[in-house]
Amino acid sequence: MKPSPGYGLLALAALALSGWLLFGRAAKIPAAVVMPATSLSVETVQPRREDWPQERVASGALAPWQEAVISAETGSLRIASLNADIGDRVKQGQVLATLADDSVLAEENKQKAAVAQALAQLQEARSNARRAALVGQSGALSEQQLEEYRVKVQTAEANLAAANADLRTTRIKLTQTRIVAVDDGIISARKALLGDVVAAGAELFRMIRDGRIEWQAELDAQQLSGVQAGQPVRVTLPGGTQVEGRVRLVSPVLDSKTSRALVYVSLPVSSMARAGMYASGRIELPGRAALTVPDTAVVLRDGRSYVFVLGQDMHVSQQGVEVGRRRGQALEIVGGLAEQARIVRSGGAFLSDGASVTLVGSEAQAR
Structure with a gap:
């Protein structure tokens, strides 16, 4: 069946109308706004001024x-006993070792006898001097003879003093056969050996004073x-x-x-x-006062430290800083950063200079 000429004109009119509608509608639709893509969602923080103790x-x-060195004060005596060893805690005056004292005791007895003899000689000299003084009153003895008796008394007194001094020396030597701690402490070394014959001044023990x-x-x-x-x-x-x-x-x-x-x-x-x-x-x-930031805010690149500072246009700028002390999870910034700056708290390793970011958390809600 052959279509009529009127039908063709109607179809063309319909196509023209639909094209006009589409063109007009497209002209009224605004073009889509192209938003720049953000690099990272971040949280910012401001540096804090804190009082940090300095450290060396x-x-x-x-x-x-x-340390105290304990030595033998007398020599040529054998070590008879050892009463302390390394690590022992001792008190002042405690006996650490003893030296054989048989020969010293014998010498002490000898000195006692010498003192007794000197005392007897002194008594005899004094007695003779008294008799001589009585006889001298009658003129039977010259002044020179009387002076000789007085000198004999003085000599006997000196001999007695020397004998007493020798006895005291022997008794001091006897006390030195007891090796004692010079202070409270801990024995740190022992060179004394049982049976060893020691010399005067030989080190026997070493101790840490008071430990x-x-x-x-x-x-x-x-x-x-x-x-x-x-x-x-x-x-x-x-x-x-x-x-x-x-x-x-x-x-x-x-x-x-x-x-x-x-x-x-x-x-x-x-x-x-x-x-x-x-x-x-x-x-x-x-x-000392310190300007501090979280350690996660500092990025190390090429041997230098950086932080990312957020600008008003929501872009970050990489800024070099000088880092000082560390305390816990905070770092001291000693140069290169203003106290009012807003810096990225963490994630700086994924940012680059001039990158656009978005805020998260309470800061995003405040905006």
Whole structure:
């Protein structure tokens, strides 16, 4: 069946109308706004001003506070007994060893006899002098003879004094056969051997006075600034045990070879510190104001430290900073950052300079 000419015109009119409607509707639809893509959703934080204690980090050896050497004061005697060994805690005056005293006792008896003899001679001289004085009154003895009797009395008195001195010397030697502790402490070394014949001055024992151990921290000239007696110290022993101590004194001179000075730190007697250990520690100085940020906000790149500062346009800028002390999970910023700056708290490693970000958390709601 052949379509009529009127039907074709009607179809063309319908197509024209639909095209006009589509074109007009498209002209009224606004173009889509293209939003820049964000790099990361972040949370920001401002630096805080806090009062942080200053610290001096050092290392050094543990050594006795003071050592005492216990030696034989008399010689040529045999060690008869040993009453102390390494590690024993002893009291002042406690007997550590004894020397054979047979020969000294015999010498003491001899000196006692010498004293008795000198005393008898003195009594005889005095008696003779008294009789001579009576006879001299009658003129039977000359003045020279009387003077001789008086001199004999003085000589007898001197002989008695010398005999008494020798007896005291022997008795002192007898007391020296008992080797005693010179102070309270811990025996750290023993060279005495049972049966050994010792010489005068030979070392028999060595002890740590009061059992006190101290840390000898090594500091250079710059670190010494501000370190004073009485400041608290935290010492970390091998194995991780921490001991609290205090600065006892600071050496007034530096070693010419190492350019370091020793800081002597007293430690508690009951601690696990032992002489010969090597430990590290921190000396706490008076507090100083610090501008701090979370350690997660600082990014290390190419050997330098950076933070990302958020601008008003929601773009971040990479900014170099100088990092100082660390305390817990916070870092001190000593340069390169304004106190009013808003920096990215974490995730800076995924950002680049000029990146666009969005805020999350309470800050996003505040905006």
